[in-house]
Amino acid sequence: MSTDLVEQAKKSAAYKAVDENFPESAKVVGIGSGSTVIYVAERLGQLRNKSGFVCIPTGFQSKQLIIDNGLSLGSIEQYSNIDIAFDGADEVDTDLNLIKGGGACLFQEKLVAIASKQFIVVADYRKRSPSKLGIQWTKGVPIEIVPNSYAKITNDLYDLGAKKVILRQGGSSKAGPVVTDNNNFLIDADFGEIADPVKLHTQIKLLVGVVETGLFTDITTKAYFGEENGQVGVLTK
Numbered sequence: 001m002s003t004d005l006v007e008q009a010k011k012s013a014a015y016k017a018v019d020e021n022f023p024e025s026a027k028v029v030g031i032g033s034g035s036t037v038i039y040v041a042e043r044l045g046q047l048r049n050k051s052g053f054v055c056i057p058t059g060f061q062s063k064q065l066i067i068d069n070g071l072s073l074g075s076i077e078q079y080s081n082i083d084i085a086f087d088g089a090d091e092v093d094t095d096l097n098l099i100k101g102g103g104a105c106l107f108q109e110k111l112v113a114i115a116s117k118q119f120i121v122v123a124d125y126r127k128r129s130p131s132k133l134g135i136q137w138t139k140g141v142p143i144e145i146v147p148n149s150y151a152k153i154t155n156d157l158y159d160l161g162a163k164k165v166i167l168r169q170g171g172s173s174k175a176g177p178v179v180t181d182n183n184n185f186l187i188d189a190d191f192g193e194i195a196d197p198v199k200l201h202t203q204i205k206l207l208v209g210v211v212e213t214g215l216f217t218d219i220t221t222k223a224y225f226g227e228e229n230g231q232v233g234v235l236t237k
């Protein structure tokens, strides 16, 4: 698989999503996290009226994207009504449910997403599931947790039917677990193919110590997929 092809797919999806959805009247815009949304920020930075709206970040990387592209930075505390938000996804099912959090940013992403009138997903062709979640993205559902609850939650997730539960590690970049922008830990819990994402999200969310899950259900307005052939596919409810 060519890296150039994937990169071009991300860029095409992001540019088209901005061009087709960004309202001239938008005053508050949510900016997601990850490698695809880089192109959203780039495109927004090319707009003539870029000083006419404020951008709400979903984490450290997102904040840097806003600054680097000459956009105005605001906060969710100042602006809790967002006109439109753009974000990436790790997997999108045919009902526009998502798995997010592969880059450890899911909590702030969900806060911005649910505060937005329109939530537009941008992704490359590898993220599109032919049916349910858990088919394309097999690393598990990312779950942000309060650090000292990880052992208990790990057991609880197995009780809920998880096949594999991993406390995400920093790898060669950090000895020990990944720490999120909110100073929490992340668990990746593999449930295989997810028949009912709303039910699974609810069950996990009820566990003591869980801050948020990477299952985004009933939030997405549209998803843009950069395809291998250079086209962009759009999925709408």
Ligand SMILES: O=C[C@H](O)[C@H](O)[C@H](O)COP(=O)(O)O
Pocket: 032, 033, 034, 035, 036, 037, 087, 088, 089, 090, 099, 100, 101, 102, 103, 104, 105, 106, 109
């Ligand atoms: O935590 C990270 C976010 O949920 C990202 O939006 C997601 O992982 C997709 O990222 P990318 O665009 O790099 O595939």
